[in-house]
Amino acid sequence: MSGREKISMDKATEEMFRRARELRIETVWDRLEKQQPQCGYGLLGLCCQNCMMGPCRINPFGGEPKKGVCGATADTIVARNFLRMVAAGAAAHSDHGRHVALTLLLAVKENGGTDSPEGRKMFLGADGLVVQSSPYQIRDTKKLKAIAQRLGIPTEGKSEAEIARAVAKIALEDFGKQDSNPLRFLRAYLNTKTLEHLEKAGLLAKVPGWEAGVLPRGIDREITEALHRTHVGTDHDPMSLILHSIRTSLADAWGGSLIATELQDVLFGTPEITRTEANLGTLREEYVNIIVHGHEPVLSEKIVEAAGDPELIELAEKYGAKGINIVGMCCTGLEVLMRRGIPIAGNFLQQEAAIITGAVEAMVVDVQCIMPGTVDVARCFHTLVIDTSPIATFPGAIHVKFNPEKADEIARKIVRMAVENFRNRSAHRVRIPKVKQAGIVGFSVETLIERFGGSLEPLKEAIVEGKLRGITAMVGCNNPKVAHDMNHITLANELMKRDILLLGTGCWATAAIKHGIFLPEYADTDNVGPGLRKFVKEWNIPPALLMGSCVDSTRILVTASRLAEDFDVPIASLPIVASAPEPMAEKSLSIGMYFVSSGITTHLGLTPPVLGGREVVKILTQKLQEIVRASFIIESDMRKAARAITDHIDRKRNELGI
Ligand code: SF4
Ligand code: SF4
Structure with missing residues (x-):
């Protein structure tokens, strides 16, 4: 158990940490303590595992070994490690962006079908036989047109679906294009004077090979090249490696992340000013509590919709709950908070604390920043941790993998599981901190x-x-x-x-x-x-x-x-x-x-x-x-x-x- 006195300046988290001690539940702070002392080589970036001649470590005090088995210096190793971290971060953001661009395409899928009376596009299902309506629609046409305009896509006389397809096409091309021109999204959004400066930045570095500049050419390309450059025996120049960190991060900023934000606004609505609440006190004792946790709103938007289904609310009431309460955690939480005013139960370090309240029927997770430790904490309670992303599986969790074509059905299934689980809650173990803020x-x-x-x-x-x-x-x-x-x-x-x-x-x-x-x-x-x-x-x-x-x-x-x-x-x-x-x-x-x-x-x-x-x-x-x-x-x-x-x-x- 962690011996640290103050683990948080947040009263709700402190209260739940004390509760974890009482129940002898291990949390992130305990695991951090068990890791002490953390490896000095790792903390300094001086450990390399990029090939099987290693792992190699460099003496930080100037003695031997001064070089890895291949001859790589401390600076080469540190710069390579740094670039790999940036590339992993860029990959996570950008893959998210790709999922959103594909969802936009799904929303306006073309099959020669007709518009339904409710205005929903009808299309052929993946099996080519069933005619369904798309689970996603365009919520913000104004934003769609604004993006199109920036990208130079003509909108006059074009249908919403045609414009959306053209926007999604450029977004997806920015991921995979092979020419050397900077990303279309970057050129459309970055102000001219910054763009002009970045065009010359490669030359300013005076590093051979960088004359063409640091502007990203393709999102996937820069991330792949980061792995290539850092492979044993490739790029060893610290400045060159940092220049590619610049290029990769720009592919994230003005590519993958930007595409995620802009196209999510099109699909789910551009946020407007609203009032909401935050902290563990947003969990409600008499309600079925569902936490959406992770990063991508493609499923959580649907969970929020499904929680409003009268049939599921009636079921919750049948089991003695007053209703269904959805709250967020981390960035999935912020997505639904921004667009729908859904309260947020906490940030990264509160995911285990939320489960320790004993009042969470389901924690529905997608990707990024979900600690596998939450599954262990959930085992001490009735909480179901439900993993939904095909790329993120948690041993010990319940797997209900998400398929955007069946989004509504899957979301209802998950909410139903949470509602059914309300019956398993031990009322005497519930401790929700009375702490929340608007x-x-x-x-x-x-x-x-x-x-x-x-x-x-x-x-x-x-x-x-x-x-x-x-x-x-x-x-x-x-x-x-x-x-x-x-x-x-x-x-x-x-x-x-x-x-x-x-x-x-x-x-x-x-x-x-x-x-x-x-x-x-x-x-x-x-x-x-x-x-x-x-x-x-x-x-x-x-x-x-x-x-x-x-x-x-x-x-x-x-x-x-x-x-x-x-x-x-x-x-x-x-x-x-x-x-x-x-x-x-x-x-x-x-x-x-x-x-x-x-x-x-x-x-x-x-x-x-x-x-x-x-x-x-x-x-x-x-x-x-x-x-x-x-x-x-x-x-x-x-x-x-x-x-x-x-x-x-x-x-x-x-x-x-x-
Ligand atoms: S790439 Fe070089 S420094 Fe890294 S593990 Fe291999 S031999 Fe060691
Ligand atoms: S910990 Fe929070 S801010 Fe950091 S990446 Fe995860 S969700 Fe985002």
Whole structure:
């Protein structure tokens, strides 16, 4: 059992951790303790397993061994490991994007069928015999047309289905195209001055082979090439490997993730401002509780729909429940929160805690950030962990694999299983912490522009006047190596005090709702500076704005790109910084890298495994400034981090002459 005193700054999580101790249930914090001391070579990035002559480790103190069996140096090994982490993160985001593009195609599947009386497209099923209606429809035609327009697709006289097919075709081509032109989505969304700068960035690096630049050519291609370059005996130059990290992360940002966000808005609706709640107190004692956890909303949207099915509600009532309560967890949770106002039970480190309440009938998981430990915790209760993705199977879970063509049927089946499971709940073991907090959420780029009266001009003016010092993109995970949510909230408050507006996503955003930061009245606290307070009151918004899940960090990039257009500068000239105060997943490194690559200096609150490569550290924290005009700040003390971020913002303001 973990001997740590404070594992979280969140009362609900602390309460559940104490409950876990009482019940002798092992959690993530206990497992972290059992891993101590963690391997120093791994922490420094100095271990290589890329071939079977290894594994090789480099002595970090300058003694032998100085090289791997193949002769690879510390910097080569560290840079290769770093690139592989970025590529894995980019792959996870982008594969998600691919699934969404394929779902869009499914929604408008062409078979010469007819429109049903309800307006649903009829098409032939996979077996070629059964005529069905598509489980998915286009919910936001305006957004579809806006995307088409950006991509240069003519919309005049075209049906919605024709436009959607053309958009999905370009998206899928961006994954697999083989020419050397930059991604179509990147060219359509990135502001011209940033694009022009990135076109020259390869030359600035003065590394042979990079004359053609760092812009991504194909999403899958860059990820594959990352694996190729890091294969034994291939690319050994630290700078060259980091340049490919730039290219791969840009393929994530302005490719895979952007496609996910934009096409999800088309299919499920562009978020609008709404009020919701967060934390374990959103679980309801007298209800059937279902948690949707993971990252992709393609199934969770359907689960939410199925939970409204009168037949299933009646069944729940028959078993003595008052109804069916859906709540979210991690980014799947944020997807349905943003679009439907569904409450979120917690962020990454609360997945086991949620089950320990004893009140969860089913945790429905898809992909990414789902700890296999949840299955072990669920064994101590009646909770069913139901895995649904064909690419993510959890030993010990119940497998109900998802097929988008049968989405409605599968979602109803899962909700029914949860309802049936209500009968197995032990009422005397239920302990739901009475902790929850409300927040105003749903700030897509579109709603932001609408709130500002049709453009981002008010934001620009506030920055020029100095009412707002700048903007920080707050992103990323939880990590049990630091007290849960502590870095997130400490840094957020330090920055808001300095009149910096926060735009946030991912597990940072869930922490922020739980701590009340997304309430407009938070602006009245001492944690918000006078300029920021004045600005948010004028526009009736909270001092920090929730823009979505991790893949939706692209909404922050698109906002930055629009702002750069308004200032007529590259993104790198803006007083904007990004921060991942509690990074954990490889995806957080890809996000960090893509902010830097797009020109936004990025702070990491925990050190990634790079310290073993002096040259790599120099590249990431300094030399990248010469190439993409941004770099990493690595600082684990949040007060110092706030000062470093503010200094950077002030430097950018000076350069802009404001
Ligand atoms: S690639 Fe080189 S450093 Fe890595 S395991 Fe093989 S021999 Fe060792
Ligand atoms: S922010 Fe990090 S931990 Fe949270 S869902 Fe995203 S990748 Fe996972």
